[in-house]
Amino acid sequence: KNQVEQSPQSLIILEGKNCTLQCNYTVSPFSNLRWYKQDTGRGPVSLTIMTFSENTKSNGRYTATLDADTKQSSLHITASQLSDSASYICVVSLLTFNAGNMLTFGGGTRLMVKP
Amino acid sequence: DAGVIQSPRHEVTEMGQEVTLRCKPISGHDYLFWYRQTMMRGLELLIYFNNNVPIDDSGMPEDRFSAKMPNASFSTLKIQPSEPRDSAVYFCASSPDRDPYNEQFFGPGTRLTVL
Numbered sequence: 001k002n003q004v005e006q007s008p009q010s011l012i013i014l015e016g017k018n019c020t021l022q023c024n025y026t027v028s029p030f031s032n033l034r035w036y037k038q039d040t041g042r043g044p045v046s047l048t049i050m051t052f053s054e055n056t057k058s059n060g061r062y063t064a065t066l067d068a069d070t071k072q073s074s075l076h077i078t079a080s081q082l083s084d085s086a087s088y089i090c091v092v093s094l095l096t097f098n099a100g101n102m103l104t105f106g107g108g109t110r111l112m113v114k115p
Numbered sequence: 116d117a118g119v120i121q122s123p124r125h126e127v128t129e130m131g132q133e134v135t136l137r138c139k140p141i142s143g144h145d146y147l148f149w150y151r152q153t154m155m156r157g158l159e160l161l162i163y164f165n166n167n168v169p170i171d172d173s174g175m176p177e178d179r180f181s182a183k184m185p186n187a188s189f190s191t192l193k194i195q196p197s198e199p200r201d202s203a204v205y206f207c208a209s210s211p212d213r214d215p216y217n218e219q220f221f222g223p224g225t226r227l228t229v230l
Contacts, residue, residue: 044206105158
């Protein structure tokens with residue numbers, strides 16, 4: 001069964017600190033992995049996308065890594081800001097022509113950055 | 116572009132009433148998706164359309180749920196009759212084509228509360 005597991009479920013850090021969120025998946029055949037940021041009261045917005053051959057991808061203070069062998073990904077946030085408080089969702093795409101079932105969503109990590 | 120537009124943003128209704136959620140996808144996008152998000156189950160795909168045609172509705176919980184897409188710029192999700200367990204945030208997303216590398220762009224969501 002295709003699954004995406006994220007840890008931790010929630011995290012509280014102080015402003016300026018770094019943190020790392022984890023994502024493990026069993027989706028196969030794998031196409032790509034995205035990290036979404038979902039602010040409270042808003043829809044998810046894509047931060048990064050990585051394909052099978054990519055190990056790391058950065059978007060400003062966000063750096064995602066992918067180990068396709070162990071089926072693990074991480075999202076590292078550097079020098080956190082209050083605006084980083086949000087849920088971060090790991091989404092893995094199947095290599096399929098069925099657009100409907102090609103995405104498997106993780107349960108998300110709720111990050112709170114405190115001043 | 117204004118992005119995916121959903122209305123209403125919030126809906127409070129009583130059990131047994133009909134609820135209609137509305138979505139305007141991004142112009143030119145061929146795919147439209149309806150999702151439901153709850154704390155317990157995360158994001159779940161309900162149904163998706165390709166070029167206004169429903170392709171897969173296997174995620175629709177039961178016959179009380181129905182969705183239509185009369186044209187390329189409008190879709191509705193209807194719940195009749197509504198029940199308290201339908202309380203959730205409902206997201207609409209659109210995507211330009213079925214390439215799995217393409218991002219799904221999410222609307223702001225409709226928070227539904229059924230009393």
